[in-house]
Amino acid sequence: MDKTEQEREGWRKKAREVAQRVVAPRAAEIDAKGEFPWDIADVFGQSGFLSLFIPREYGGEDADVTSFCIVVEEISYYCVSSALLIIAHTVGLMPIVLGEARELKEKVLRRVVGERALLCFCLTEPEAGSDAASIRTKATLQGDHYLLNGRKCFITNGGISDFYTVFAVTDPDKRLEGISGFVVEKGTPGLSIGKKEEKMGIRGSNTTEVVLEDVRVPVAQRIGDEGVGWWLMMRTLNRSRPAIGALALGLARGALDYVIRFGQERGWPGGKGDVQDVQLMLADMAIEIEAARALVYRAATMMDEKAKGIPVQMYSAMSKYFASDVAMEVTTNAVQILGWEGLVQSHPVERMMRDAKVIQIFEGTNQIQRMVVAHSLLKSKA
Ligand SMILES: Cc1cc2nc3c(=O)[nH]c(=O)nc-3n(C[C@H](O)[C@H](O)[C@H](O)COP(=O)(O)OP(=O)(O)OC[C@H]3O[C@@H](n4cnc5c(N)ncnc54)[C@H](O)[C@@H]3O)c2cc1C
Numbered sequence: 001m002d003k004t005e006q007e008r009e010g011w012r013k014k015a016r017e018v019a020q021r022v023v024a025p026r027a028a029e030i031d032a033k034g035e036f037p038w039d040i041a042d043v044f045g046q047s048g049f050l051s052l053f054i055p056r057e058y059g060g061e062d063a064d065v066t067s068f069c070i071v072v073e074e075i076s077y078y079c080v081s082s083a084l085l086i087i088a089h090t091v092g093l094m095p096i097v098l099g100e101a102r103e104l105k106e107k108v109l110r111r112v113v114g115e116r117a118l119l120c121f122c123l124t125e126p127e128a129g130s131d132a133a134s135i136r137t138k139a140t141l142q143g144d145h146y147l148l149n150g151r152k153c154f155i156t157n158g159g160i161s162d163f164y165t166v167f168a169v170t171d172p173d174k175r176l177e178g179i180s181g182f183v184v185e186k187g188t189p190g191l192s193i194g195k196k197e198e199k200m201g202i203r204g205s206n207t208t209e210v211v212l213e214d215v216r217v218p219v220a221q222r223i224g225d226e227g228v229g230w231w232l233m234m235r236t237l238n239r240s241r242p243a244i245g246a247l248a249l250g251l252a253r254g255a256l257d258y259v260i261r262f263g264q265e266r267g268w269p270g271g272k273g274d275v276q277d278v279q280l281m282l283a284d285m286a287i288e289i290e291a292a293r294a295l296v297y298r299a300a301t302m303m304d305e306k307a308k309g310i311p312v313q314m315y316s317a318m319s320k321y322f323a324s325d326v327a328m329e330v331t332t333n334a335v336q337i338l339g340w341e342g343l344v345q346s347h348p349v350e351r352m353m354r355d356a357k358v359i360q361i362f363e364g365t366n367q368i369q370r371m372v373v374a375h376s377l378l379k380s381k382a
Contacts, residue, residue: 004064011067015074018047027079030204031351036160037204040082045116049075049086051109053097053239058105059113065239065303069246069296076250077257080355081204083250087243088156088205092119092165094236095181099224104183108163120157122166122210123233125150130368133176133230137212139168146170146222148182148215151194154362158208159193162186166212167229176230181223190215201354237363238316239303244363245296245319248327248356252292255327255334255352256285262338262347278337285330292323314376321369327356 001009022043030037044050052068054060068090076083096108111117128134137150148168152158164184171178184191194209223232260282268278299315331353335342342349360366 008067008070011063012070012074014047015071018043019075019078023075023082024078028348028351030079030081034198034203036206037082041085041118042116044086050089050116051113053090053094054109054113058109060109065242066297066300068243069300072243073246073250076247077254080247080251081202083247084156084202084205087240087247088121089119091121091236091240092163094239095165095223095232096183098232098235101223103220104223108183111162117162118157118160119163119165120155120161122152122155122164124152124154126153130365135167135169135179137166137168139170139180139182144219146182146217146219148184148212148217150212152210154197154207155210156205156207158210159196159206164191164210167233170226174227177227179229180226181229181232182217183221183223184215184217188215199358201358238313241316241320241363242296242299242303244359245292245299245323248323248359249289249292249296251352251355252289252327252330255331255349256289258349259334259337281333281337285333288326288330292326295319295322311376311380314373317369317372320363321366324359324366328360331356
């Protein structure tokens with residue numbers, strides 16, 4: 001095993017241990033109460049899961065995308081809400097890491113490492129979901145600061161973050177090149193938390209509106225130059241979509257293993273283990289999971305190897321789309337195989353199926369992922 005592989009296996013071991021010891025016992029409760037797991041976030045901070053992409057010079061872990069996916073997959077095996085906490089935080093952090101604003105990095109990255117500050121990524125608006133380029137939140141330059149005005153919705157970690165990475169329009173005439181990123185600190189006057197969403201799945205994840213009313217943000221808290229926001233966002237999503245694939249992969253694996261354990265320990269209801277239809281379903285579930293694994297880690301490896309000429313955004317989109325459809329299929333079949341027992345809360349497959357549905361929608365719906373794939377294909381030389 002080379003050094004990189006050793007480091008990745010180290011992350012797997014650590015994440016699996018934390019998942020079994022801290023996350024698994026809380027998963028059902030977090031879902032039932034719909035509450036953010038502060039205790040788990042704290043352990044994630046101690047374990048380095050919140051500073052995976054922060055460079056060593058700021059005290060972070062300097063981990064790669066593959067390690068990120070491994071950590072997410074191991075946690076999501078037991079609890080998608082807990083794993084999503086890491087992704088949403090990392091997605092909020094990534095534009096700052098990728099950007100050039102040194103003073104901002106000092107301010108934010110050091111607080112993540114030292115104080116376990118949490119972040120979120122504020123892009124979606126009531127009129128701009130899939131069509132993210134239509135955001136209306138406005139940033140108006142006034143001397144040494146900007147005034148931010150707008151309303152973001154469905155923001156993961158929205159109600160619990162210390163820093164908000166906000167995308168806003170600095171020049172409406174330039175469309176994509178008129179979008180810029182800003183960091184807004186919790187407690188800044190004019191920043192408030194709106195409605196908390198009561199979702200059907202991933203209920204332990206905090207999802208809220210974020211309202212910006214004349215929020216004064218110093219120019220030094222702009223992430224990079226004016227107009228590079230869209231580009232930073234795309235580079236961030238290329239890295240996070242494989243992790244959303246890993247989120248779905250861990251979930252699907254958890255559901256299949258649960259069904260198999262259930263049958264082995266309790267006996268298949270009505271002797272179903274001997275029924276060929278059920279066996280075929282189990283086989284399909286396992287095959288789909290392995291196919292999803294291959295795609296997720298291929299996309300992650302491509303990001304890590306920074307291979308020139310490879311359309312990473314295409315593989316990134318493929319991995320999110322395919323793995324989340326697999327998770328939906330596998331969890332639905334897990335419920336089906338358990339019969340009525342699959343529908344009640346005493347078995348996690350009920351929660352897992354609700355969680356899978358949500359993954360097909362966020363971070364770009366699965367229709368949008370296929371459009372990204374198609375655009376990449378049409379742009380490439382056959
Ligand atoms: C639990 C959860 C957490 C989220 N967290 C965040 C977050 O942290 N930060 C953030 O910024 N956003 C977040 N979002 C928002 C998420 O990214 C959007 O929900 C998503 O991009 C889809 O937008 P929409 O819901 O407005 O759907 P719409 O864009 O209104 O789409 C509705 C339907 O139409 C389809 N559709 C739309 N346009 C097209 C098209 N051109 N071609 C084909 N089909 C199309 C879609 O696929 C979908 O099926 C979150 C959402 C959820 C559910």
